[in-house]
Amino acid sequence: MWLKIAGMCLVIAGCGCWGFSRAFVLKERIVLLQVFSQSLMLFKNQIVSYRLTIPEAAEEISYRVCRREVADFYRELAAGLKDGNAESGESVWRASAERTLRGEDAAIIRELGAFIGVMDDQVRVRALDGCIRELEERVRYLKQTAPERVRLYQTLGFSAGVFLVIVLL
DSSP states (O other): OHHHHHHHHHHHHHHHHHHHHHHHHHHHHHHHHHHHHHHHHHHHHHHHTSOOOHHHHHHHHHHHOSSHHHHHHHHHHHHHHHSTTSSOHHHHHHHHHHHHOOHHHHHHHHHHGGGSSOOOHHHHHHHHHHHHHHHHHHHHHHHHHHHHHHHHHHHHHHHHHHHHHHHHO
16 A cells, blocks of 8 residues: 555656756756857957957857857867868858757757858848847747746646556556
8 A cells, every 4th residue: 555655656756857857948948048149249249359260259258158058069169160171160050059959949040150151240240149139039038938837847747647646546
């Protein structure tokens, strides 16, 4: 009898943990997008104000960013652009974006890669500003919907656990 009760508690707790982990992933996604947006502002500043090349700016930012994933993105970008074997800056940018972000978030950053090889700074700055604006809008939307989603994930996790317990009885 006690074994059944312990099993039921474990099933409910496990499903509840799944809900909490989904909520945590959502919160981490918001933070990652915020850091990425800030890093793109730094990137733009490095290119425009200090007149650094893209590999130099990417390497400089990789040391300044606090999130490992974003720092790795810029580190990969700098290494890929400095290495002469890469197909193009755009392909290096896109590959780095795919490894750092997922889904819709990666699509925003991937599109920016088309402007890496452009020599005109004004075009690059406009593209960076557009990408930053899009990321900020995404963060605003996610922050707005996050409380409801977090509650939903947590409630759904525990409800699924209770449902499984009832079905298995």
